[in-house]
Amino acid sequence: MNFETTSEIIIPTDPFEKIIGQEDVIRIARLVPKQRRHLLLVGPPGTGKSMIAQAIASLLPKPRFEIAILNNPEKPERPFVQCLKADEINKKSDKTEELGFKVSPKDVPIFVAERLGIMCRRCGSSSDYTLFTCPGCGADKSSRSGFFEDSQGLPTMQSERVVTRRRLPTGIEEELVYERRPDGTIVILNQNDLKKISELKKKSSKKIIVPLNRSTFIQASGASETELLGDVRHDPYGGHFQLGTPPYERVVPGAVHEAHEGVLFLDELSTLGAIQRYILTAMQDKNFPIVGRNPTSSGAMVRVDGVPCDFLLVGAVNTNDISTLLPALRSRIRGDGYEVLMNSYMDETEKNKSKFYQFVAQEIQKDQKIPHATKEAVAEFLFQAKLIAKSVDNAKGISLRLRNISGLIKLAGDFAISENSSLIEKKHVNEALKFSKSVEQQMSDKYSNWWDINKADYGASAHRPGPETG
Numbered sequence: 001m002n003f004e005t006t007s008e009i010i011i012p013t014d015p016f017e018k019i020i021g022q023e024d025v026i027r028i029a030r031l032v033p034k035q036r037r038h039l040l041l042v043g044p045p046g047t048g049k050s051m052i053a054q055a056i057a058s059l060l061p062k063p064r065f066e067i068a069i070l071n072n073p074e075k076p077e078r079p080f081v082q083c084l085k086a087d088e089i090n091k092k093s094d095k096t097e098e099l100g101f102k103v104s105p106k107d108v109p110i111f112v113a114e115r116l117g118i119m120c121r122r123c124g125s126s127s128d129y130t131l132f133t134c135p136g137c138g139a140d141k142s143s144r145s146g147f148f149e150d151s152q153g154l155p156t157m158q159s160e161r162v163v164t165r166r167r168l169p170t171g172i173e174e175e176l177v178y179e180r181r182p183d184g185t186i187v188i189l190n191q192n193d194l195k196k197i198s199e200l201k202k203k204s205s206k207k208i209i210v211p212l213n214r215s216t217f218i219q220a221s222g223a224s225e226t227e228l229l230g231d232v233r234h235d236p237y238g239g240h241f242q243l244g245t246p247p248y249e250r251v252v253p254g255a256v257h258e259a260h261e262g263v264l265f266l267d268e269l270s271t272l273g274a275i276q277r278y279i280l281t282a283m284q285d286k287n288f289p290i291v292g293r294n295p296t297s298s299g300a301m302v303r304v305d306g307v308p309c310d311f312l313l314v315g316a317v318n319t320n321d322i323s324t325l326l327p328a329l330r331s332r333i334r335g336d337g338y339e340v341l342m343n344s345y346m347d348e349t350e351k352n353k354s355k356f357y358q359f360v361a362q363e364i365q366k367d368q369k370i371p372h373a374t375k376e377a378v379a380e381f382l383f384q385a386k387l388i389a390k391s392v393d394n395a396k397g398i399s400l401r402l403r404n405i406s407g408l409i410k411l412a413g414d415f416a417i418s419e420n421s422s423l424i425e426k427k428h429v430n431e432a433l434k435f436s437k438s439v440e441q442q443m444s445d446k447y448s449n450w451w452d453i454n455k456a457d458y459g460a461s462a463h464r465p466g467p468e469t470g
Contacts, residue, residue, distance in 0.1 A: 001379070060312075174191065231254070344393050370417060373423060
């Protein structure tokens with residue numbers, strides 16, 4: 001080791017170079033954005049599948065189209081789709097751009113800046129809201145800030161509007177709204193501005209569902225069809241022309257639409273079940289209709305055909321679940337993309353050791369809450385990675401199942417903080433090893449057999465069965 005602490009290790013800026021031990025996979029992954037192919041990553045958890053998907057998205061050009069839903073006066077339940085290029089969008093024609101008081105991002109309250117996606121909650125640095133990771137510390141901005149509501153009141157990882165209040169000298173409270181415009185401009189809207197915007201939107205009969213300025217990386221869990229495929233919100237007034245909300249305003253895009261011209265990352269692809277066939281259709285047709293998916297909702301009558309969804313699918317699946325994938329979907333990926341197997345360990349060479357040291361430094365920098373580590377502590381982390389490779393993969397090398405190692409690094413760092421130590425030392429790693437074991441391992445160390453474990457739950461009433469009970 002030619003360093004004393006991990007603070008001396010240089011961390012690369014290329015997101016692909018931050019992924020260790022997957023050189024062959026990275027070679028293929030670099031072709032995905034260039035050739036516009038799909039990619040299926042097969043491998044155990046913690047080997048860097050999501051990092052590869054984010055790195056692919058970082059190489060894609062900025063989106064060229066904005067997708068909007070237009071009102072259909074003759075048949076409101078069949079709204080139109082409008083796709084405009086950047087040079088076709090006449091921002092001057094939108095009078096809502098003239099409303100509000102522009103403010104500098106530096107003058108925005110911290111909690112507002114976090115919700116608008118312009119400030120990292122972890123390190124506090126400012127960045128463009130279209131970036132899904134903080135360029136300052138590399139943290140995922142959205143995962144730290146949680147879910148918020150967008151301008152339509154729907155859950156989202158970032159918010160376009162944040163509502164605040166202020167008390168006037170007269171003692172009356174006034175509602176203020178911080179709004180992030182598509183170009184990144186931040187404005188403050190008062191109640192009069194909000195009323196004017198509402199009136200202008202009614203006259204424009206247009207709703208932008210996929211803005212021009214957006215992230216090229218969309219990650220979806222596939223927990224429901226509506227998350228992936230979109231929906232039409234329910235209106236208790238049934239779209240009444242005087243009381244209800246027009247159908248086109250109730251259209252909600254799915255992840256396949258939001259990923260248009262970008263990357264749609266589906267982790268644990270096998271858990272989607274029957275939804276896989278819809279993903280296949282969207283990949284083949286490059287457009288997918290948005291319909292109301294609740295048969296008891298007023299949105300069930302609404303259908304928007306031809307909504308673009310030309311995305312690059314990056315799917316991830318564990319090796320044991322590969323057989324649960326829809327054969328047609330897997331065939332589509334292989335026919336128009338790549339299917340690669342992630343490495344679970346790498347050989348113990350000096351080059352690979354250096355990559356592992358880089359990983360430790362990356363995790364410390366990414367966490368931003370723990371100190372750097374000494375070379376003795378890093379050597380202990382390396383030893384544990386070698387033990388995992390031996391016990392899990394029966395291989396002589398360095399494990400690439402790095403999620404457990406990442407947890408060990410954070411736990412050791414927390415122990416160092418508790419002792420007011422400026423560095424993570426070997427003693428902190430050894431202490432962390434005692435508490436980083438799985439519950440099964442802890443029970444095995446504490447109890448001699450299953451019956452003693454059972455007694456720990458149920459007390460003396462739990463007894464070992466005799467010969468007569470087997």
